[in-house]
Amino acid sequence: MGCLSHRLGDRYLVRRWASCSLQQAVQIAPCARKPNVKWRTTLASLKPGSRRRKGIPVPAVRAPHWRTVHDDKPETSKVQKGASRLGIEIREESIESLAEYAELSIAFRVEKTLEVSTEGSGLGGIALHEQLLEPAYVKDSDEREHPTHWSQRFNLANWGLLAARDDGARVGGAVIAIKTDKLYMLDGRSDLAVLWDLRVRPESRGTGVGSLLFQATEEWARDRGCIQLKIETQNNNVRACHFYARMGCTLGGIDRYKYREYPGETQLVWFKKL
Secondary structure, three states, X not given: OOOOXXXXXXXXXXXXXXXXXXXHHEEEOOOOOOOOOOOOEEHHHOOOOOOEEOOEEOOOOXXXXXXXXXXXXXXXXXXXEOOOOOOEEXXXXXHHHHHHHOOOOOOEEEEEEEEEEEEHHHOOEEEEXXXXXXXXXXXXXXXXXXXXXXXXXXXXXXXXXXXXXXXXXXXXXXXXXXXXXXXXXXXXXXXXXXXXXXXXXXXXXOOOHHHHHXXXXXXXXXHOXXXXXXXXXXXXXXXXXXXXXXXXXXXXXXXXXXXXXOOOOOEEEEEEEO
């Protein structure tokens, strides 16, 4: 759901569909129609902190040392990074502040999509390749469901809200859901966390704020006994897909028929072990 800019490549290829799970089988491979693409690797080999894996230039992400600092109020905690090069404070805030949280725009310009193709009805492989989109358009998920409306569908008592602030100004945020009835993404599990929303203000995107929020999300979920993180994206949010792959997530689900009201969108579900 995030709107961040990171590049890893232009094709995801699922091999050995009949002999292994989708989460185990996802690979990044060169597109057969683009012989000039000379790299090949697996998503599992892309780890934060690595510059190159099997010939792929991957920007390094230095994993910071996080610590949790509790305020005077027991219900409020602050997650911050020591000596952050960005000067960004990541702080947990009340889920009741969703109205202020939503003032950050999640809208982004869709200029390409990850198109799904199958071979042999899918038994021969499922591939995703980037395709330029003309004309481009702007997607704003808040127009479909505003954050202040989430409480009408779910009990937010177990949800967490993280705010990224720069000199006091809100520049980004993340919302995490755990132990919530009727939230299908949780699969009825108590050890699974869903990164429900991740957003960075447009002028701060690409500066590392999203990475800091993701790492703080991991710590927040681990502290509450979760062993896995789950994230939903769509094929028209290519930048977010590259971002989650870069952060060490694995593509574990592809559903072309998930959104009946948006037939041109494909659901892509990512997982990360905590």
